[in-house]
Amino acid sequence: MPRLILLLALVLGLPASGCAAREFEATPIGLADQVGPGDIYAGIRLLGALRLNDASIDGLRPCGLSGLAWDENAGLLYALSDKGALFHLRPEFDSQGFLSGIYPVAAYPLRAASDAPVRPPFDDAEGLALRRVPDGVELLVSFEMKPRVVRYGPKGEWRGEEPLPTPLRDIRNYRDPNQALESVTIHPRWGVLVGTETPLRADPADRVRIFSGDGRFWTYPLGKAPGNALVDMVMLPDGGLLTLERAFVNPLRPLIISLRRTEPLPAPGARRTPPQVADVAVFDSGRGWLLDNFEGLAHHRDWRFFMVSDDNCNAWQATLLVYFELDPPPRAAMPEAVDKD
Numbered sequence: 001m002p003r004l005i006l007l008l009a010l011v012l013g014l015p016a017s018g019c020a021a022r023e024f025e026a027t028p029i030g031l032a033d034q035v036g037p038g039d040i041y042a043g044i045r046l047l048g049a050l051r052l053n054d055a056s057i058d059g060l061r062p063c064g065l066s067g068l069a070w071d072e073n074a075g076l077l078y079a080l081s082d083k084g085a086l087f088h089l090r091p092e093f094d095s096q097g098f099l100s101g102i103y104p105v106a107a108y109p110l111r112a113a114s115d116a117p118v119r120p121p122f123d124d125a126e127g128l129a130l131r132r133v134p135d136g137v138e139l140l141v142s143f144e145m146k147p148r149v150v151r152y153g154p155k156g157e158w159r160g161e162e163p164l165p166t167p168l169r170d171i172r173n174y175r176d177p178n179q180a181l182e183s184v185t186i187h188p189r190w191g192v193l194v195g196t197e198t199p200l201r202a203d204p205a206d207r208v209r210i211f212s213g214d215g216r217f218w219t220y221p222l223g224k225a226p227g228n229a230l231v232d233m234v235m236l237p238d239g240g241l242l243t244l245e246r247a248f249v250n251p252l253r254p255l256i257i258s259l260r261r262t263e264p265l266p267a268p269g270a271r272r273t274p275p276q277v278a279d280v281a282v283f284d285s286g287r288g289w290l291l292d293n294f295e296g297l298a299h300h301r302d303w304r305f306f307m308v309s310d311d312n313c314n315a316w317q318a319t320l321l322v323y324f325e326l327d328p329p330p331r332a333a334m335p336e337a338v339d340k341d
Contacts, residue, residue: 024057026050026102031283031290031322037098042281044259045325047304048099052319054311057107060085063313066182067128067232068298068306071137071154076105077298077306078130078154080141083313084110084123086156091306091323099323108156110141115158121145127184127194127232128296142181142194147171149184149194162192165215173200182295183232185241187212187265195220197229207274210241218265219274223247225256225282232297234305239264242305242326243277244297254286257294259307261326280326292318303328 029051035041037048054063060081067080079087088105109117110125118125127142138159139152147168151159167173174180175198182197195210203209208230209217222228225247232244241262248255259280266275283289292309299305303326311317 024055024062024104025053026321028100029290029320031320032288034288038096042279043261043327044281045327047097047323047325049320049322050099050102052102052321054313054319057087057104060087060107060109061313062087062104062107063319064310065308065319066126066295066310067141068296068308069128069130069139070298070300070306071130072301073137074154077102078128078139079308080125080128080296082124082126082144082310084118084125086110086139086152086154088154099321102321106155110150110152110156111158113158124178126180126182126197126295128298129184129186129192129234131186140184140186140192142184144180144182144197145171145177147174147180149181149192163213164194165211165213165217167200167215168194168196168211173202175199175201179229183230183244185233185235187235188239190265190267193233195230195233197231220262221274221277223258223260223277223279223282225258228256228258231295234297234299236261236299236326237303237328240275241265242280242297242299244294244307246294254284255291255293256285257283257289257291259326290320292320294320294322 029049031049054061064082065079066082069078077089087107090103090105092101094100112118124145125141126144129140131138142149149162171177179197181194183195185193187193190212192213196208199208206222208220210220211217223245228245228247231246233241236242243260245258260277261280263276285291295310296308307322309320311319
């Protein structure tokens with residue numbers, strides 16, 4: 001995977017990530033010549049984009065960012081590195097509400113039960129979700145290589161593991177050890193949900209499963225771009241999902257990033273057909289979009305979201321942070337409760 005991403009970056013001419021910089025910087029950029037802050041593209045309104053360098057924050061490089069979560073009370077955007085580090089960032093907005101900057105606050109290594117920082121192969125953190133608890137907030141992190149979902153304090157303190165359905169515990173059930181638990185979110189009714197990056201080994205190639213903690217699941221149909229993978233998902237105010245998919249097969253094909261919306265989820269297993277999923281916005285590097293390996297989503301406020309790219313900690317890619325607004329549906333209400341089957 002890293003070699004393929006590097007070759008892709010070279011062919012597409014993606015910008016360097018600023019490894020030599022001494023101070024953390026966030027530079028405003030445009031994602032396309034014809035679309036700027038405030039403009040509408042497909043089903044979203046773009047509200048700003050930044051290129052972040054990877055100058056160290058408290059001794060940790062903010063590179064390889066794969067997960068995001070917003071803490072409204074603290075005004076912090078948590079960013080998760082797939083090297084096992086957690087960053088506290090504070091976004092800044094201009095008078096129009098556009099993303100204008102982001103500032104480093106702190107950084108912490110994720111810790112194991114022994115209180116030592118996680119080490120390979122246990123450090124491949126990918127998905128991030130935030131949950132309110134009596135003493136503040138708790139962060140849920142999903143992992144590849146050694147699939148699990150771990151509860152952390154906001155400073156990376158280990159708090160235990162979430163129950164994981166049986167099919168997800170054995171790495172041999174996945175098509176590749178590096179395509180395991182890429183995304184995690186928290187449903188207000190069904191609890192912790194986890195999604196695999198690609199279909200499990202025994203499943204159809206165009207569908208992944210999103211599991212609840214008790215082992216029940218929804219079948220999620222991937223988009224039509226070749227090689228599509230589910231890389232993150234967040235809850236929408238109406239009880240559906242906003243999902244992020246990434247597609248690349250080889251360096252000679254464009255990188256395609258898709259934002260898609262899933263209808264409000266029924267009770268797990270209550271419906272045999274997959275939930276309805278519709279494209280919101282599809283970005284194609286072959287059509288002039290400045291893209292990178294987008295892997296992280298976070299809900300901000302109302303129908304506004306952050307999206308971040310994973311630069312794989314190499315100088316030929318870039319960490320891009322994008323802020324956008326989703327068109328809300330005519331009515332944004334949670335569906336009525338459905339009895340579990």
